[in-house]
Structure formats: C-alpha cells, structure tokens
Amino acid sequence: xxxxxxxxxxxxxxxxxxxxxxxxxxxxxxxxxxxxxxxxxxxxxxxxxxxxxxxxxxxxxxxxxxxxxxxxxxxxxxxxxxxxxxxxxxxxxxxxxxxxxxxxxxxxxxxxxxxxxxxxxxxxxxxxxxxxxxxxxxxxxxxxxxxxxxxxxxxxxxxxxxxxxxxxxxxxxxxxxxxxxxxxxxxxxxxxxxxxxxxxxxxxxxxxxxxxxxxxxxxxxxxxxxxxxxxxxxxxxxxxxxxxxxxxxx
Amino acid sequence: xxxxxxxxxxxxxxxxxxxxxxxxxxxxxxxxxxxxxxxxxxxxxxxxxxxxxxxxxxxxxxxxxxxxxxxxxxxxxxxxxxxxxxxxxxxxxxxxxxxxxxxxxxxxxxxxxxxxxxxxxxxxxxxxxxxxxxxxxxxxxxxxxxxxxxxxxxxxxxxxxxxxxxxxxxxxxxxxxxxxxxxxxxxxxxxxxxxxxxxxxxxxxxxxxxxxxxxxxxxxxxxxxxxxxxxxxxxxxxxxxxxxxxxxxx
Numbered sequence: 413x414x415x416x417x418x419x420x421x422x423x424x425x426x427x428x429x430x431x432x433x434x435x436x437x438x439x440x441x442x443x444x445x446x447x448x449x450x451x452x453x454x455x456x457x458x459x460x461x462x463x464x465x466x467x468x469x470x471x472x473x474x475x476x477x478x479x480x481x482x483x484x485x486x487x488x489x490x491x492x493x494x495x496x497x498x499x500x501x502x503x504x505x506x507x508x509x510x511x512x513x514x515x516x517x518x519x520x521x522x523x524x525x526x527x528x529x530x531x532x533x534x535x536x537x538x539x540x541x542x543x544x545x546x547x548x549x550x551x552x553x554x555x556x557x558x559x560x561x562x563x564x565x566x567x568x569x570x571x572x573x574x575x576x577x578x579x580x581x582x583x584x585x586x587x588x589x590x591x592x593x594x595x596x597x598x599x600x601x602x603x604x605x606x607x608x609x610x611x612x613x614x615x616x617x618x619x620x621x622x623x624x625x626x627x628x629x630x631x632x633x634x635x636x637x638x639x640x641x642x643x644x645x646x647x648x649x650x651x652x653x654x655x656x657x658x659x660x661x662x
Numbered sequence: 663x664x665x666x667x668x669x670x671x672x673x674x675x676x677x678x679x680x681x682x683x684x685x686x687x688x689x690x691x692x693x694x695x696x697x698x699x700x701x702x703x704x705x706x707x708x709x710x711x712x713x714x715x716x717x718x719x720x721x722x723x724x725x726x727x728x729x730x731x732x733x734x735x736x737x738x739x740x741x742x743x744x745x746x747x748x749x750x751x752x753x754x755x756x757x758x759x760x761x762x763x764x765x766x767x768x769x770x771x772x773x774x775x776x777x778x779x780x781x782x783x784x785x786x787x788x789x790x791x792x793x794x795x796x797x798x799x800x801x802x803x804x805x806x807x808x809x810x811x812x813x814x815x816x817x818x819x820x821x822x823x824x825x826x827x828x829x830x831x832x833x834x835x836x837x838x839x840x841x842x843x844x845x846x847x848x849x850x851x852x853x854x855x856x857x858x859x860x861x862x863x864x865x866x867x868x869x870x871x872x873x874x875x876x877x878x879x880x881x882x883x884x885x886x887x888x889x890x891x892x893x894x895x896x897x898x899x900x901x902x903x904x905x906x907x908x909x910x911x912x
Contacts, residue, residue, distance in 0.1 A: 421757065423794040541794075542756035543763075573756050576798045621751035628714055628746075629754070629812065630739045630768040639773050 421541050426469040428539040431649060432642035433548040436540060439653045440532045446657035447528040454660030455524050461656060462531040469539050476534060483530060487523045494519030542572055547638035562633045577618055585611045666692040666820060666851050667713065671722035674708055682708040684875045695852045699859055700872035701894035706855035709872070710822050714742040740769060743813030747825040749805040758784070758808055759793040765816040783811040787841060803834025810841060820851045827861050835861055839910055859890070860898050864909040871895065
C-alpha cells in the first residue's frame with residue numbers, strides 16, 4: 413500500500429508542480445518519442461534534464477526507486493534478451509549461447525530509453541494532482557465525437573482510486589488464507605481458484621458500495637470540472653522541450 | 663419545531679422477495695438527535711437509505727420538509743448527507759481535497775464556492791492539514807471524519823450516520839462523537855443507526871427501536887432502557903447499574 417502511494421502526487425510549489433497539466437502531458441509524449449530516436453549523448457541530455465527536474469521538484473529518488481524495483485527486473489530481462497539475441501562479435505560464449513558486443517550495447521540503449529520514459533512518467537505523476545490529470549483527459553476527449561469525455565475521465569480516476577483498494581484486498585485475502593495454511597496445498601490451480609474468486613467477489617462488493625456512495629453524493633456526468641489554465645511559462649517550457657527533443661534526435 | 667422528515671406507511675421488499683421494512687410511520691423534527699437502534703438485519707440501514715432515495719419504497723412515502731423524496735432525488739441527496747458504515751468505500755477522491763470536492767462538483771457549483779466549502783468542511787472535521795494526503799493512508803477515525811467532511815461540503819440539513827463507531831478505537835469514537843454533537847449544536851438534524859447504544863445515547867433526545875423491519879418502540883431513551891434487551895440491544899452499562907447514563911466524552 414505504502415509502496416503504491418510512493419508513486420503518487422506529492423504536494424510542492426516547484427515549476428513542474430505549477431505547470432499546466434496539458435503541457436506536461438505533451439512533454440511526456442514528446443520526450444518519450446524523442447528517446448526512441450536518441451542515442452548515447454541525446455539520452456544523456458534527456459536523463460540529465462529529467463533528473464534535474466525531479467530534484468528541483470523536491471523528490472527523493474531513493475523513495476521512488478524501491479517501489480520501482482520490479483521494473484528493474486523487467487529491464488534486466490530486456491537487457492539479457494537483447495544481449496543474447498542481437499548478432500555480432502561475441503564477448504562471452506558458452507556452448508551455443510553467445511553474448512555479443514552489439515547485443516550488450518543495444519540492450520543498454522533500450523533499457524536507458526525505458527528509464528527515460530519511466531522518469532518522464534514519474535515527473536508527471538509525482539507533480540500533478542490526479543484530478544488535474546482527469547481534467548486534462550476530459551479536456552482532450554471533449555472534441556472527439558462519440559466518446560463521453562467526462563465519463564471516461566471519471567472512469568480513469570476511479571481506476572486510480574481503486575488500485576490501492578485492490579492491493580489491500582489481495583493482501584488481506586492472502587493473509588487470511590495463509591492463516592489457514594493454504595501454503596500446504598501445492599496445486600497452483602486450486603490456490604488460484606481459492607484466491608481469485610473471493611478476491612474478485614470482494615472487489616465487486618467494494619465497487620457496488622462505491623457506486624452507492626457516489627449516488628448518495630449526487631454523482632452525475634454534468635459536474636464542475638477542475639480549472640485548467642496556462643501562462644507564458646508553460647509556452648516557454650514547451651519551446652524548451654521541443655528544442656531539447658530536436659537536439660537529442662539530431 | 664417543524665417535521666423535517668415524514669415517513670408514512672413505508673414498506674420495502676427486496677428483489678428476492680424478502681421484506682425489508684413493514685409499514686413504518688415516523689416523524690422527525692428539525693434539529694433533533696435521534697438514534698435508531700436494533701439488531702443486525704432489523705432494517706435500520708434499509709430505512710436510512712429511503713431518506714435520500716438510494717432505495718425507493720414498495721409502498722408508502724418519505725417526505726423531506728414536505729417534499730416527496732422521489733420528486734427530486736438530487737435535492738433529497740443534498741438535503742440528507744449520509745455517512746456509510748464502511749467509510750473506506752465512501753471515499754471517491756484520490757486526495758482528501760478531491761474527495762471532499764466530489765459532492766460540490768456534482769452540484770455544479772463554481773470553483774470558488776467549491777473551494778470555500780471544501781476548506782470549511784475540512785476545518786470543521788480537523789483535516790485541513792491532510793488536504794493533499796491520499797485518503798487510504800488515513801486512520802480509520804480520520805477516514806470517517808473525511809466521509810463527514812464529504813457530506814458537510816454539500817451543506818445538508820440532515821446528517822445520517824450508519825453505525826458511525828464500528829471498528830473505531832476509543833480516541834476515534836470520541837472524535838466522531840464530539841463532531842456529531844457540535845454538528846447537532848450547529849442546527850443539523852442527526853439520525854444515527856446503531857446496535858450498540860453505549861457511546862451515543864447520552865446525547866440523544868429520542869430512541870427508535872426496530873425489529874424485523876418494524877418500529878417496535880419510539881420514545882425518550884431513558885424510558886426505553888428497561889426494554890432494550892428484549893429486542894436484542896444491550897442496555898447501557900450505567901443504566902444496568904441503576905445510575906444515570908453519562909457521556910463518553912466525560
């Protein structure tokens with residue numbers, strides 16, 4: 413629970429905190445796209461700028477690294493897969509398996525790009541109120557025909573709201589089953605069944621209660637949206653990010 | 663004083679045919695503090711959910727200030743603020759501020775008014791310093807106070823508490839109780855559903871006892887103490903010992 417919340421909005425008054433969320437979303441898209449094309453120096457520049465932004469926003473990198481540790485396992489897997497699958501001059505050979513120099517370089521680049529994308533996403537999530545992200549989604553979907561922007565935005569915010577609840581329910585269900593020695597049952601299908609079914613039932617019950625509580629507080633799609641406003645700093649930042657992306661790609 | 667709630671011949675039957683309420687007749691004066699007591703399954707929650715139209719009568723009617731609930735559901739829900747038994751499932755927002763703002767946003771109020779109401783509600787329940795906190799990180803008592811703030815921001819005239827002290831520790835009970843008393847003093851009509859009267863009964867001016875979906879007793883609390891155990895409700899400890907019932911806040 414605490415780990416999930418470590419990757420959520422943290423109040424502050426930095427430039428990143430004060431920026432219009434719509435601009436921040438554009439920055440995430442631009443930097444992520446630029447990182448796909450960037451090579452060593454470009455990635456270094458993007459990483460440095462993002463690192464400075466996160467530190468300026470008052471975020472302790474250590475506190476967000478722990479909950480992200482599973483992502484690093486994924487990156488390690490990607491790195492190993494690349495280093496073993498890309499053809500080139502071999503560095504280590506064992507029977508039919510060979511680790512290539514090109515594979516190691518390519519794996520490192522792919523992982524570095526992932527790190528840039530993750531840092532970009534973090535800088536958005538950690539410095540933006542979820543209600544502002546919801547408002548930006550609503551704003552961006554409004555011109556799209558046949559898609560109800562307000563409903564989509566509410567659904568998105570409820571998913572965000574429900575993630576910790578699902579973790580909590582899963583933790584409680586697992587603890588209750590461990591207390592009754594479920595670990596003695598070795599059949600994974602059985603264990604999945606006795607874990608999954610009660611968990612799903614509890615989640616649906618919680619969802620029902622939430623729907624009732626929303627109804628009791630007059631929920632309707634016609635509601636006041638959070639105010640979004642941009643100023644000259646947002647446009648200057650946009651210019652800066654576009655320039656940075658062009659330099660890193662060239 | 664005027665009757666703010668008028669319930670006439672109210673019956674409710676659940677979809678599976680089980681009777682929930684049987685011919686309830688109740689009138690509640692504005693500004694009163696009423697406890698509805700009864701065993702689990704006696705119909706307390708079912709009755710309360712008719713007050714804001716979360717459940718609709720199979721027979722009979724519920725009027726708020728003379729207006730049938732079914733005539734204007736949104737108005738009824740604004741008039742009757744309901745704190746659910748499970749405060750966790752009542753929380754909708756991703757931050758404390760967002761959660762309290764949920765109701766006023768549904769009422770389509772302008773941003774300034776929403777902000778004014780949210781700050782006032784958070785100050786009333788003593789959660790102003792937690793406005794940017796994630797709700798699921800709050801303690802049980804704080805979550806219940808947040809639920810109260812969420813309904814206060816809608817400025818209701820009637821406040822309904824469904825088992826407000828369940829799973830709270832002693833300090834949590836005292837905080838919620840003092841909150842309820844100060845809201846009553848501020849002029850709100852308070853209805854509390856409870857199966858354990860000990861914590862609240864010293865502050866109420868009317869006790870309604872329910873059993874099997876019916877109102878079986880209705881009167882001054884002190885006059886009904888002797889009959890409580892016949893309906894499966896524990897008599898307050900002081901009353902058992904022949905003493906005057908005293909407040910939990912003393």
